[in-house]
Amino acid sequence: MPKLNRFNIEIETGETGTDLPVHFTINNHKMPLEDTQGGVAQGKTFTGGFEIGSFAHSLTLVGPESGQWDIRKMKVDYDCEHTAPYSVVFGAVTLDETSEVNIWQDPPLPTWDV
Amino acid sequence: MSVLKKLSQMFSGSDSKVQQAGEAVSESPKPSDSPSAFAEEPPVRRRVIQAPVVIEEAEASGPSDQILIKAEPSRDNEQCKLMVNRPLFKGHSWLFSNFEEAAGSPLAESVFSVDSVETVLIHDSTAVVTKTGAKGVSDWEALAKEVGGALRRTLEAGADLVSKDIIAKIPSEQVVQEEIQKVIDTEVNPGVAGHGGKITLTAITGNTVTIQMGGGCQGCSAADLTLKQGIHSAFRKAVPYVGAIYDETDHAGGLNPYYR
Numbered sequence: 248m249p250k251l252n253r254f255n256i257e258i259e260t261g262e263t264g265t266d267l268p269v270h271f272t273i274n275n276h277k278m279p280l281e282d283t284q285g286g287v288a289q290g291k292t293f294t295g296g297f298e299i300g301s302f303a304h305s306l307t308l309v310g311p312e313s314g315q316w317d318i319r320k321m322k323v324d325y326d327c328e329h330t331a332p333y334s335v336v337f338g339a340v341t342l343d344e345t346s347e348v349n350i351w352q353d354p355p356l357p358t359w360d361v
Numbered sequence: 362m363s364v365l366k367k368l369s370q371m372f373s374g375s376d377s378k379v380q381q382a383g384e385a386v387s388e389s390p391k392p393s394d395s396p397s398a399f400a401e402e403p404p405v406r407r408r409v410i411q412a413p414v415v416i417e418e419a420e421a422s423g424p425s426d427q428i429l430i431k432a433e434p435s436r437d438n439e440q441c442k443l444m445v446n447r448p449l450f451k452g453h454s455w456l457f458s459n460f461e462e463a464a465g466s467p468l469a470e471s472v473f474s475v476d477s478v479e480t481v482l483i484h485d486s487t488a489v490v491t492k493t494g495a496k497g498v499s500d501w502e503a504l505a506k507e508v509g510g511a512l513r514r515t516l517e518a519g520a521d522l523v524s525k526d527i528i529a530k531i532p533s534e535q536v537v538q539e540e541i542q543k544v545i546d547t548e549v550n551p552g553v554a555g556h557g558g559k560i561t562l563t564a565i566t567g568n569t570v571t572i573q574m575g576g577g578c579q580g581c582s583a584a585d586l587t588l589k590q591g592i593h594s595a596f597r598k599a600v601p602y603v604g605a606i607y608d609e610t611d612h613a614g615g616l617n618p619y620y621r
Contacts, residue, residue: 305409307409309407310407318412320415321412335414336414336415337412337413337414337415338412338413338414338415339412339413340410340412340413342410345407345408346407346408346409346410347407347408347409347410348409348410348411348412349409349410349411349412350412352414353436356433356434356435356436357433357434357498358431358432358433359431359432359502359505360429360430360431360432361430361431361432361443361505361506361508361509361510
């Protein structure tokens with residue numbers, strides 16, 4: 248697992264939106280995203296990020312304190328130490344006050360033709 | 362601001378924004394407002410769920426007359442997967458643990474002809490190879506090229522790839538399922554129950570087994586060891602014709618993953 252310098256996230260909200268701020272957890276510590284733009288109401292797009300500077304044993308996006316939040320799509324850009332920047336697109340998920348969604352993916356494995 | 366700085370502020374009490382997951386966002390009431398410190402509700406433990414990862418195809422690759430092989434070492438570099446654009450053992454899988462077991466199977470014989478190959482697992486259109494000696498990515502580059510060449514030559518020769526004896530040994534899915542379930546019920550689960558663990562058989566495809574690790578096994582740092590040295594050994598000893606064994610557990614999900 249490489250050291251995660253920074254991540255940025257773009258979230259497209261579906262049918263049911265929620266309220267700002269958007270929180271994430273890094274290794275079980277909850278914080279609000281920074282450098283935010285846009286919104287998380289129905290049909291809106293939100294962007295944010297965070298300078299982590301540490302190893303991400305877990306990285307999650309936290310559900311709303313009440314109600315549901317339909318996420319249509321999330322794109323996460325990772326900037327890790329000694330690894331080329333990479334992005335992962337996650338599909339639809341619904342969060343509520345009992346859930347959070349994993350947004351960590353290890354860097355892609357190297358592949359080559361033989 | 363970095364996480365380390367935030368955490369250091371948290372422990373010095375200078376940043377109230379940093380919270381444990383599940384804690385209420387609102388400020389806690391003052392002690393005088395609260396009837397009893399013990400009456401506070403415990404923080405909600407959130408369940409970690411997985412969203413599907415959307416694979417965006419870089420380019421559409423149709424069928425090709427050429428034999429195309431791609432190598433991909435595992436993250437720990439313990440093994441290298443070679444993905445071929447045609448079947449090697451359609452619908453089934455087989456582990457060749459050594460050169461002797463490869464006798465009569467041209468595909469495995471050719472792979473074992475490459476120095477330092479230790480084991481070969483073939484499944485559908487992939488071959489997974491382990492090796493002796495150093496196991497860095499650079500160590501796999503040369504070996505994967507040699508193994509790829511051996512696979513290509515065997516495929517071009519056009520003969521049967523797997524011994525007829527092996528094919529004849531593989532029983533129906535129902536028999537594989539019954540025998541694997543018996544091993545799980547009588548050997549594996551009693552063994553992991555002491556740690557609060559539970560193994561569930563989720564699929565049998567041909568002679569390929571897929572399991573899920575639950576309870577104390579999910580997210581446990583020793584899950585890989587349990588899988589490879591405990592479960593694999595028990596399955597292969599009791600059911601010798603079992604092929605690939607996959608663990609589809611989401612070790613980062615659920616309520617109590619080890620790494621949270």
